[in-house]
Amino acid sequence: MLVHNHGVEVYKISFIFPNQDKYDGECTRTLEGSLERNGYGVHTTPSGIIYKGNWNNDKMNGLGRLEHPSGAVYEGEFKDNMFHGIGTYIFPNGAKYTGQFNENKLEGQGEFTDTQGLEWDGRFHYTAAPGLKLKLEM
Incomplete structure (x- = not known):
């Protein structure tokens, strides 16, 4: 067509x-x-x-x-075959990251939900996240 x-x-x-x-x-x-x-x-x-x-x-x-x-899913912005921009990545174990990606790396402001369902937010740099804080719904 x-x-x-x-x-x-x-x-x-x-x-x-x-x-x-x-x-x-x-x-x-x-x-x-x-x-x-x-x-x-x-x-x-x-x-x-x-x-x-x-x-x-x-x-x-x-x-x-x-x-x-494996169960891993990425949904969001791509640039030249890479995760780049804003997206959500669900890991095979069910943990989830939503935030900024830079050429396949978790980089920038983001939120991480661990396998226990606890939510963390902070700035991510590659996979290390200095100053990560537990986000509690009060």
């Missing part, structure tokens, strides 16, 4: 890569004539990783959701 978007032809494709990854979604043609993932699409791998979201220049860019078979 062909859709016109600001003079750019957007194709809806279903494509299986040589490694058996599958992409269903929108793409555009580069000047060289190859197809590039651009727009909204769903990418799945044989191992069970699923990404649903926005693509730009053949990379995960913009808002999306990435699910791993």
Whole structure:
């Protein structure tokens, strides 16, 4: 299917890569004539990783959701295939972090809910969180 978007032809494709990854979604043609993932699409791998979201220049860019078979889920902003911006990461053990990410690292203001359901907030730098405070609902 062909859709016109600001003079750019957007194709809806279903494509299986040589490694058996599958992409269903929108793409555009580069000047060289190859197809590039651009727009909204769903990418799945044989191992069970699923990404649903926005693509730009053949990379995960913009808002999306990435699910791993381990149970880990990231939902939020992506930049060039990395968690970057504001997002929520749920760990396989059920713990959850919501806040700022910088190139796949937890960095900046955030909130962490541990496996016991206790909420902590503070500034995160990589995975260390100096000055983390327990957030109690009174």
